[in-house]
Amino acid sequence: MAIGKFGRYDTGMMKFLPPSANNGVGPVRIAHISDPHLSDLSGVSWQQLLSKRILGYLSWRFSRRHIQRLDILDKLLNDLSSNELGHLLISGDLTHIGTAAECRQVRSWLSDLGTAENISLIPGNHDYYTKDDISRTFGLWSDYIASDSVNSDNHKPPLFPSFRQRGPLAIIGLSTALPTSPFFATGELGQKQIQDLEQLLVKTKKMGLFRIVMLHHGPLQTSNKFRKRLRDAHEFRQSIVSHGAELIVHGHGHYPVWDFLQSDKLKIPVIGAASASVLSTSTSKRSGYNLYEIERIPEGWSLRVQSRRLEIEAESYSVLKEFELNLPAA
Ligand SMILES: [Fe+2]
Ligand SMILES: [Fe+2]
Numbered sequence: 001m002a003i004g005k006f007g008r009y010d011t012g013m014m015k016f017l018p019p020s021a022n023n024g025v026g027p028v029r030i031a032h033i034s035d036p037h038l039s040d041l042s043g044v045s046w047q048q049l050l051s052k053r054i055l056g057y058l059s060w061r062f063s064r065r066h067i068q069r070l071d072i073l074d075k076l077l078n079d080l081s082s083n084e085l086g087h088l089l090i091s092g093d094l095t096h097i098g099t100a101a102e103c104r105q106v107r108s109w110l111s112d113l114g115t116a117e118n119i120s121l122i123p124g125n126h127d128y129y130t131k132d133d134i135s136r137t138f139g140l141w142s143d144y145i146a147s148d149s150v151n152s153d154n155h156k157p158p159l160f161p162s163f164r165q166r167g168p169l170a171i172i173g174l175s176t177a178l179p180t181s182p183f184f185a186t187g188e189l190g191q192k193q194i195q196d197l198e199q200l201l202v203k204t205k206k207m208g209l210f211r212i213v214m215l216h217h218g219p220l221q222t223s224n225k226f227r228k229r230l231r232d233a234h235e236f237r238q239s240i241v242s243h244g245a246e247l248i249v250h251g252h253g254h255y256p257v258w259d260f261l262q263s264d265k266l267k268i269p270v271i272g273a274a275s276a277s278v279l280s281t282s283t284s285k286r287s288g289y290n291l292y293e294i295e296r297i298p299e300g301w302s303l304r305v306q307s308r309r310l311e312i313e314a315e316s317y318s319v320l321k322e323f324e325l326n327l328p329a330a
Contacts, residue, residue: 014077015084016118027295027304028086028167033076034216034251034273034289035093037068037126038109039102048099051130055182056097064096072287072310073277077113079308079317080289087166088114090144091251091273092124092177092216100136103127107140116143120164120171124216124252125185128177138177145173161197163204168296170209172200172245176217176230187217187252188231194239201243205330210294210301211245217252218272220259224252237261240268244330246301247271247292255284256307258321269325271305279312286310288320300329 041060080088094109095102113119122145123138138145147162162173174197176187189197197213204211217223217230219237224230240248241263248261248270257272274288288309295302302324309320 014081014088014114016088016114017084017086027293027302028169029083029291029293030087030089030169031080031083031085032089032091032249032271032273032290032292033080033276034091035124035254035275036073036090036277037064037093037096037275038070038073038277039095039105041065041096041099041102043101044097044099053097053099053130056126056129060096067279068275068277069279070277072279075310075315076276076287076289076317083291085118087169087171088119089171089212089214089249090119090121091214091249092122093126093251093275094121094124094141095127095129095138098127098129098132098137100132100140103137103140110141110144119144120162120173120214121145122160122162122173122214122216123175123177125177125180125187128179130179160193161200163200165207165209168208168210169294170200170204170207170211172197172204172211172213174213174215176215183227185228185252186231187215187229189215189236190232191235194232194235197236198239198243201239201245205244208330210247210296211330212247212249213240213245214249216250218250218257218270219248220261220270222259223250223257223272228252241266244268246327246330247294247303249273249290251275254278256288256290256309256320258305258307258323269303269305269327273307274309279310281312283309286312288317297326299326301327303327 160175164171254275261268291306293304307320308317
């Protein structure tokens with residue numbers, strides 16, 4: 001199936017509301033998907049595979065392409081399109097081995113899905129698989145990644161952290177993606193990105209915004225196996241505990257997560273999304289996504305979370321978990 005020509009999903013169906021649609025009154029509804037791994041590697045050349053990519057290609061050839069399916073992603077988008085959304089977050093791993101051809105396929109898919117005004121994304125480890133010229137790979141998605149202050153028309157590689165304001169929301173995008181040795185899928189933020197994140201958290205706190213921090217790798221001690229871990233997760237957690245945030249969202253694990261980053265003073269929800277495209281009989285690793293409704297209340301913020309999961313028999317999505325939190329003002 002050609003990318004951008006989706007079977008069931010009508011690309012004109014996704015409904016986005018402008019951030020000012022409700023004049024700042026009432027909840028803002030946003031969606032979060034992750035790890036769609038939507039590219040097709042059928043035409044990849046053997047020259048492109050003379051690297052760690054051969055392992056990723058073999059994984060796709062004999063396993064991933066059978067369980068990560070565009071028709072499932074279409075079903076998810078159909079379910080999602082029944083909502084009027086303020087914004088869509090995509091927390092990385094849109095490709096399998098991050099080739100330029102894959103990134104062009106993703107670019108086409110993104111253009112069909114919505115504008116950069118309505119969609120924010122970050123790369124995952126699969127999108128930066130080997131050392132490449134980023135401007136030819138995930139840099140092609142720069143306008144969906146870049147900060148509001150950056151003119152992304154020049155297609156420069158995006159800088160992190162990114163900061164986008166949409167109504168009362170501060171969407172802060174981080175990159176944990178970097179090439180790793182074979183058999184490793186670790187990530188790292190680096191000292192500079194963490195320092196810049198701290199400054200952004202301070203700035204957006206002063207602006208009175210609901211701060212959403214989006215990264216690919218789960219940041220908790222329990223998030224990942226050793227070979228898939230975020231190497232400077234401890235430093236990230238220290239920064240968040242020092243400067244606060246209202247919500248942390250991530251992907252990478254391909255299963256849903258509902259947890260908290262806690263200290264004596266703070267309790268910050270950490271929500272992970274399953275892979276958007278997986279068809280699996282496993283109930284924990286099956287296609288799903290999250291909806292968040294965020295509303296300013298006198299005490300601070302109300303956050304309602306609904307996680308939806310594919311029901312294989314019914315070929316539809318249903319509520320997996322739903323809860324509401326009241327978060328104090330920053
Ligand atoms: Fe992934
Ligand atoms: Fe990943």
